[in-house]
Amino acid sequence: MSRPRLIKEASAPLQLDKELLLRIHDLMVKTRALEERLIQMYKQGHGYFWIGGPGEEAFNVPLGMLMKKGQGPEYDYLHAHYRQSGTLMALGEEPIGALRQMKNTATDPYSGGRNFAGHFSLKKYNVAPVSSPIEVQYAVAPGTAMMQKRVGGDGITIVTGGDAGTAEGDFASCLVWSSRPANPLPILIIVTNNKWGISTSGEGQHGETRISDRAKAFNIPAKTINGNDPVEAYQEIQAAMEYVRKERKPYFIEALVSRLYGHSSASGANFVGDEVDCLKQFEARLEQEGFMTRQQMDDLRNKYTEELAAAARQVRDEPQPEPDSIWKHIYAEDK
Amino acid sequence: MANMAQAIRMALHYAEENLGVTDIFGEDVGMPLGGVFTCTQGLKTTWNSPLDERGIIGAAMGIAMGGGRPVAEIQFCDYVYNTIDLLKLAGNTCWSTNGDWNLPMVVRTPVGSGIRGSIYHSHSFDATMTHIPGWKVVMPSTPLDAYGLLISACKDQNPVMFLEPKALLRVKGEERIPGEPDDDKVLSKMIDAPLGELRTNWKPQWPELEAYAVPFGKGKKVREGSQVTVVSYGRTLPLCAKAAATLADEGISAEVIDLRSLWPYDWELIKESVQKTGRVLYVNEDTEVTNFGEHLVRRTVEELFYSLLAPPRLLAGKFLPGIGLADSLEMASVPQQGDITHAIRSLAGEQP
Ligand SMILES: Cc1ncc(C[n+]2csc(CCOP(=O)(O)OP(=O)(O)O)c2C)c(N)n1
Numbered sequence: 001m002s003r004p005r006l007i008k009e010a011s012a013p014l015q016l017d018k019e020l021l022l023r024i025h026d027l028m029v030k031t032r033a034l035e036e037r038l039i040q041m042y043k044q045g046h047g048y049f050w051i052g053g054p055g056e057e058a059f060n061v062p063l064g065m066l067m068k069k070g071q072g073p074e075y076d077y078l079h080a081h082y083r084q085s086g087t088l089m090a091l092g093e094e095p096i097g098a099l100r101q102m103k104n105t106a107t108d109p110y111s112g113g114r115n116f117a118g119h120f121s122l123k124k125y126n127v128a129p130v131s132s133p134i135e136v137q138y139a140v141a142p143g144t145a146m147m148q149k150r151v152g153g154d155g156i157t158i159v160t161g162g163d164a165g166t167a168e169g170d171f172a173s174c175l176v177w178s179s180r181p182a183n184p185l186p187i188l189i190i191v192t193n194n195k196w197g198i199s200t201s202g203e204g205q206h207g208e209t210r211i212s213d214r215a216k217a218f219n220i221p222a223k224t225i226n227g228n229d230p231v232e233a234y235q236e237i238q239a240a241m242e243y244v245r246k247e248r249k250p251y252f253i254e255a256l257v258s259r260l261y262g263h264s265s266a267s268g269a270n271f272v273g274d275e276v277d278c279l280k281q282f283e284a285r286l287e288q289e290g291f292m293t294r295q296q297m298d299d300l301r302n303k304y305t306e307e308l309a310a311a312a313r314q315v316r317d318e319p320q321p322e323p324d325s326i327w328k329h330i331y332a333e334d335k
Numbered sequence: 336m337a338n339m340a341q342a343i344r345m346a347l348h349y350a351e352e353n354l355g356v357t358d359i360f361g362e363d364v365g366m367p368l369g370g371v372f373t374c375t376q377g378l379k380t381t382w383n384s385p386l387d388e389r390g391i392i393g394a395a396m397g398i399a400m401g402g403g404r405p406v407a408e409i410q411f412c413d414y415v416y417n418t419i420d421l422l423k424l425a426g427n428t429c430w431s432t433n434g435d436w437n438l439p440m441v442v443r444t445p446v447g448s449g450i451r452g453s454i455y456h457s458h459s460f461d462a463t464m465t466h467i468p469g470w471k472v473v474m475p476s477t478p479l480d481a482y483g484l485l486i487s488a489c490k491d492q493n494p495v496m497f498l499e500p501k502a503l504l505r506v507k508g509e510e511r512i513p514g515e516p517d518d519d520k521v522l523s524k525m526i527d528a529p530l531g532e533l534r535t536n537w538k539p540q541w542p543e544l545e546a547y548a549v550p551f552g553k554g555k556k557v558r559e560g561s562q563v564t565v566v567s568y569g570r571t572l573p574l575c576a577k578a579a580a581t582l583a584d585e586g587i588s589a590e591v592i593d594l595r596s597l598w599p600y601d602w603e604l605i606k607e608s609v610q611k612t613g614r615v616l617y618v619n620e621d622t623e624v625t626n627f628g629e630h631l632v633r634r635t636v637e638e639l640f641y642s643l644l645a646p647p648r649l650l651a652g653k654f655l656p657g658i659g660l661a662d663s664l665e666m667a668s669v670p671q672q673g674d675i676t677h678a679i680r681s682l683a684g685e686q687p
Contacts (some may be wrong), residue, residue, distance in 0.1 A: 011661050076403065079397075110435075111432060112433030113430055114431050119431075121435050129435070131424055133420050136421060138481070139396075139421065140393045140421075141393075141397055141399065142394050143395065143397015143399070144397045147397075147403050150357075157397075173393060176385050176387060177385060177387070181552075314499035328434065329429050330430050330472075331437075332429055332439075332493050333493075
C-alpha cells in the first residue's frame with residue numbers, strides 16, 4: 001500500500017509555541033529512550049516479551065498532553081492499546097514503572113508483575129487496563145462515554161487501537177454504539193495505522209481506501225492525519241477533542257504512523273530502517289527553526305538514556321511477587 | 336405469590352431505588368416489551384441496546400468503569416458465547432491490574448431447557464461460566480431466591496452472572512417476596528404491563544418492597560433426609576424435591592440441597608450432608624462432559640471418600656450438540672422427573 005499524500009509537508013513551519021514544541025520533544029525523547037531500554041532489557045533476558053510504540057511518539061505524546069487528566073467521569077478516559085507509553089509519559093508517569101512491568105517485579109505499578117510490557121492500567125488517571133486481546137477496548141469504551149454524557153461536564157472517552165484490529169467486530173460495535181442518533185456519545189475514536197498486523201500488510205487486511213471512511217458511513221466526522229508529525233497531531237487531536245467535548249458526539253481520527261522496531265519481540269524487535277522516524281524528522285525541523293541545537297538534543301537523549309540505564313539496574317534488584325500473592329485481588333473485597 | 340419474572344423485576348426496581356443501579360439494558364429490555372420474558376417491564380433505567388452481545392458486555396464493563404452500576408441482559412444464554420473473551424476480561428480485570436480496577440456489574444441471562452426452545456434457546460451456561468474466574472455465579476430456583484440473589488448481585492463490587500432458569504420464570508413461588516401483596520391478581524395489576532395500546536402510557540405501581548438479600552455462597556436445605564444427598568440448582572431443583580417427596584412414600588429418605596450459588600458455593604452444607612447420608616447425587620442439565628457437577632464429584636471423592644457408601648453420581652444433560660425441538664427429543668436430552676426419581680432410588684439402594 002503506497003503512503004497517502006500528506007496534507008501538510010513535514011517541512012512546513014512549526015505552528016506551535018516554542019515552549020510547547022520543546023515539551024513535546026522532551027517527552028518524545030523520554031519515550032524513545034524508555035522503549036529502547038525495554039527492548040534492551042528484553043534482549044538481555046530481563047523480561048519475557050516486549051511490545052511498545054517506538055515510532056508512534058509524535059502522535060501518542062500530544063494525545064497524553066491534551067487529555068483532561070484525573071479520575072472519574074468528569075475527566076477523560078483512555079482505552080488504550082499496547083503501544084502507548086508516549087501517552088502515559090505525557091500524563092506524567094515515570095518510565096521506571098514500565099521497566100518494572102517488563103521485569104515483572106512486585107513493584108510493577110500497573111499489574112504487580114502479572115501483565116505484559118505496555119499493558120498500562122491507571123485508575124487515578126482513567127487509564128483503563130490495556131488488554132492483550134486486541135480491539136476489545138472498542139467494545140468497552142462506549143460504556144464510559146455513556147456515563148460521561150449522563151454526568152455532564154466536558155470529559156470524553158478516547159479509544160485507540162491498530163489498523164489490523166479494525167477487522168474485529170468490536171471496532172464495528174464502537175462505531176454503532178457511538179453514533180446512534182438517539183444517543184450519540186462523546187468519544188474520540190482513534191486508529192493508529194502502521195500498515196501492518198503482525199506480518200500481514202494492509203493490503204492483506206482491509207480493502208477500504210481509508211480506515212476513516214468507515215466512520216463516515218456512520219455519520220461520524222473523520223480525518224486521516226499524519227501521525228508522524230507532532231505538530232499536525234497536536235492540532236488535529238486538539239480540534240477533535242474540542243469538537244467531542246462541546247458537541248458530545250463522536251469523532252474519528254486515523255493516524256498514519258511508523259513501526260520502528262517491528263511488531264514486538266515476537267518479530268525480533270529489531271530496528272526497521274525504511275520507516276519514517278518521527279523523532280528524527282522533528283529534530284531536523286527543530287534544528288532548522290533554531291529552536292534547539294544538535295548538541296542540546298544529543299545531551300537530552302544521553303540524559304534519558306543514562307537515567308533509564310540506572311533505573312533498569314535498580315529494577316533488577318527489586319523483588320519478584322510472592323507466590324502466595326496469586327490469591328490476591330481475584331475479587332475486589334481483597335483490597 | 337410472585338413468579339420468578341415478577342420477582343426479578345421487583346428486585347431490579349428495589350436495586351434502582353436503593354442500590355444505585357444506573358442501567359438495565361440489553362436487546363428489547365426497555366419498553367414496549369420489557370424483555371422477552373418480561374423481567375424488565377416498567378423499570379426506570381431500562382433501555383434497548385443495539386443487537387450486539389459483545390457491545391452489551393463491553394458497554395456494561397465501560398459503564399462499571401465509569402462509575403455506573405449496570406445490569407446487562409443477554410436475551411438467551413445461547414448468545415452469550417460470542418462474548419466469552421469479554422467475560423474472561425471482566426473476570427480478570429481486578430486481578431490483572433493488581434486490584435486497581437474492579438467492575439461492579441451484573442449480567443442476567445435465561446438458561447436451560449423447558450420451553451421447547453430447540454437448538455439455540457435451550458443451552459445451559461453453568462459449566463462454561465464456572466470456568467471463568469473472577470465472576471460470582473448464581474442460579475435461583477424460586478422467586479424469593481431470585482429476588483434475594485439479584486439484590487446481592489446488585490450490591491457486589493465484582494462481576495456477577497445471574498442465570499435465570501427459563502422453565503421456572505413463570506412458576507409462582509411458595510414464599511412471599513417481602514412487601515408483595517397477598518393477592519396475585521393485585522400484584523399482576525400493579526406490575527405486569529398491559530397488552531397492546533394500553534401499554535403506551537402505562538406506569539407500574541410498585542409495592543413497598545423490603546430489603547432482602549440471599550448471601551452468595553449459601554445453599555439451602557430444601558428437604559431433610561438421611562439416606563441420599565441430592566444437590567441441584569435451577570430447573571432441576573424442584574424436580575429433585577418432588578422426586579424426594581415421592582420416594583419418601585417408598586421409605587427412601589433423600590436430603591435435597593439447592594446450591595443457589597455456584598461460585599462461591601456452599602461446600603460446608605454439601606459436606607455435612609454427605610457425611611450424614613454417605614450417598615450423593617448431583618443433578619443439573621448442562622452437558623455432562625466437563626460439567627460443574629463433575630467438579631463437585633471430584634471434590635467429594637477427594638475429601639469425603641471415607642464417608643461414602645456408594646460412588647458419587649452425576650445426572651446431567653446428554654453430551655449432544657443441541658436439544659432438538661420435538662418434545663421427545665428435548666425430554667430425552669436433559670434430566671426429567673422420572674430420570675431423577677430413578678437415579679435417587681438406585682443410589683439409595685446401592686450397598687457397599
Ligand atoms: C483477539 C486477538 N487476536 C490475535 C492477537 C495476536 N495479535 C497481537 S497484535 C496483533 C496484530 C495487531 O495489529 P494492529 O491491530 O494493526 O495493531 P498494531 O500492533 O500494528 O499496532 C495480533 C494478530 C491478539 N492479541 N488478540
